[in-house]
Amino acid sequence: MKTKLFAKNKKAYFDNEVLDDFEAGLVLNGDEVKAIRLGNANLKGSYISIEKTQAFVKELHISRYKHSARKNYDPVRPRKLILHKKEIEKIDNAISTKGITGLPLELYGKGGLIKLKIGICKGKKLYDKRKELKKRAQDKEIAKALKKYSW
Numbered sequence: 001m002k003t004k005l006f007a008k009n010k011k012a013y014f015d016n017e018v019l020d021d022f023e024a025g026l027v028l029n030g031d032e033v034k035a036i037r038l039g040n041a042n043l044k045g046s047y048i049s050i051e052k053t054q055a056f057v058k059e060l061h062i063s064r065y066k067h068s069a070r071k072n073y074d075p076v077r078p079r080k081l082i083l084h085k086k087e088i089e090k091i092d093n094a095i096s097t098k099g100i101t102g103l104p105l106e107l108y109g110k111g112g113l114i115k116l117k118i119g120i121c122k123g124k125k126l127y128d129k130r131k132e133l134k135k136r137a138q139d140k141e142i143a144k145a146l147k148k149y150s151w
Contacts, residue, residue, distance in 0.1 A: 006036050006114070007107040009043035014129065016103065016121035023090065024055070024116045025082030031065035031073075036114055040065070041107050048081070048102030050092040052133055057082040057104055057116065081116065094120045 028036070035041070041064035049056045056078045064073045083091070092121075095102050099122055106117040 004109045005106060006039060007041040007043050008110065009046070009103065009105050011044055012103045012105055012119065012121065014128070014132070016101075016119070016123055017128075018105065018119040018121050019100070020120040021095070021105065022083065022087055022118045022120075024087075024118055026057070026114055026116055027080040027082065028062075028114060029070075031068040031070065033114060034060050034067075035065040035115075037048065037060050037105065037109070038065075043104050043107060046104050048091065048095070050088060050095060050102075053085070053088060055083050055088050055091060057081055060104060062125070091118070091120065099123065106119075 042061040042063075044061075046060040047058055049058050058078045060079060061075050062076055064070075091102055094100050101121055101123075103117045103119050103121050104116050108115055108117070139141050
C-alpha cells in the first residue's frame with residue numbers, strides 16, 4: 001500500500017525519545033480531509049489525551065478548507081482517534097507515568113484513509129540533544145567528503 005506523508009512533527013522527534021508507536025485513524029469532516037490532503041495540517045504543539053475509554057488528539061491544527069461552506073470552523077478542536085481498546089489502555093497506562101507523554105508524530109494517507117502515527121515519548125535531556133546535533137554534523141561532513149572524492 002502506498003503512503004503519502006502530509007505532516008511530520010520534527011520537533012517531537014528532536015525533543016523526545018520515542019519508546020513505542022501506534023497507528024490510529026482520525027474522525028474528520030469532509031473538508032478537513034481535503035485541507036489535510038492540500039498540506040494544511042500542523043502537528044506542532046499537539047498531544048494525545050485519554051478521556052474515559054476514548055482517545056483524542058488535542059491542539060492538532062487543520063486550517064479551514066478554502067472552498068468550505070461552514071462558517072463556524074474551529075481549526076484546533078479535539079479530534080477522536082480510532083484505536084483498539086487494548087491499545088487505548090496501553091497508551092493510558094504509559095501516559096499516566098511521570099515523564100511520559102503521548103505525541104502525534106506523523107499524519108499520512110494509507111489506502112485512501114488518513115492515519116496518525118502516535119508515539120509514546122520520554123523527554124530528552126539537553127546533553128542528549130547536543131550529542132544528536134554533533135552526530136548529525138559529523139555525518140554531514142562525512143557525506144560531503146565522500147561525495148567530493150567519489151568518481
